[in-house]
Amino acid sequence: MRRAMMPSLALAAALALAGQAQAQEIVVTGKSLKQTEADLKACLERKCPPDEDIKATLAHAENLFVAGDYKNSRATLKSSIGRNKRHGEAFPVPVSDLLRANGRIAEQMGEAKDFQLSVLDMRDTLKKSFGEADFRTLVAQIEVGDSRAKLGFPDEAERIYQQVEQRALAANQPRVASFARLRQALQWRGRFDMAPNKRNLDELNKRLDVLITQPLPESSDFALAAEVIKAKADRKGGSDASTAALIKRFAEQGGASKPVLLYAEPLVRDDLTTGRPETEPTLNTLNRLTALQARNQWADIGFWIGADGRITEVDVLRTDGDTSWLKPVVANIQKRVYAPLKKDEGSAPGFYMIERYTLTARFESGNTGTRLRRREATPRIERIDLTPENYEAPSSKAPPTS
8 A cells, every 4th residue: 555645734744854845646556457447447337426436546547657557547537537526515525636636647747737727626626615714725725836836837836825824824724834834935945946046045044944943833843844945955055064963863863763855956857858967058959859759758766765864776666668867867866865764673674665757748839830739848857756655665675784
């Protein structure tokens, strides 16, 4: 069993700790692809209720995705939306889960418009049933903000996060408010990464200091996330003292019981897709040809997190299509720093992680003089966490002894 597709606040904090604002997780039932196909077929044949239909749909669509069949995964979700979207008032949470899943798969495939509309429909489904002050609606609205940031509208995303913060405080939802504050800080971290000047650093630190020095009730994990982000900014400025202090604190507290990513360098788009230096132009002929060929090539990468929080045994487990773009991805993973792990007797010697990376390019329209769509000139990397809940490695992989 893998972790749930719908992000909880705990997951949101974990994603923030990882410094991956757009990282996502996907659930796999543990059943074979053949079995989930049979389950969905049997459900439809007996005209099962919408919530059972959606549950079977998600299990099969996610199995298809993990198997690399993106096209049929999306088709399975779209068919279920056609059957079940009208049942949103009676089954708001299952229908919102279905719409969320469709958005995630659409994003992986470069279907930006479907991604955008699915997130909005997911939010509206929850809002209609529970009201705009309900925590489920507020978290969904943060996901709307995330989608706007992902699609290149950071100012609009920040406005949405600020609105959610105000509504959450008024509704006595401190964790949601802290989540929204953290998202605002992440927006400024992105600006600082793009332009590491004093203004952006000051704005970033102002938002982080509020989370660290004035934490809201039940929000200590968000304060820690803010410290992690601040440490990353320090490293960008040439100092690793704050990262070292975080590592020391985890070690003194006995270590982490689950993976906590303290530092990761950003994936540089040009390096990932062309191997060319970041200073060279992005929209060049090689990039355009790469984008045109980026038809959802993917790879699953597994790696161990050792007791000291360092990465070992990075392996490309499965691939589909060209793999020339993977070398910088592997190098990026190897540079990560996780918190030291607990050393209780009988505990695992480390954590085994599996991540899916997809090379894709978004579709765009209106630039060809016709109604035909084409992919954007610059390809991108999408990532989804496929790590099993128990963090066990495949049977053929044993933990490193050193």
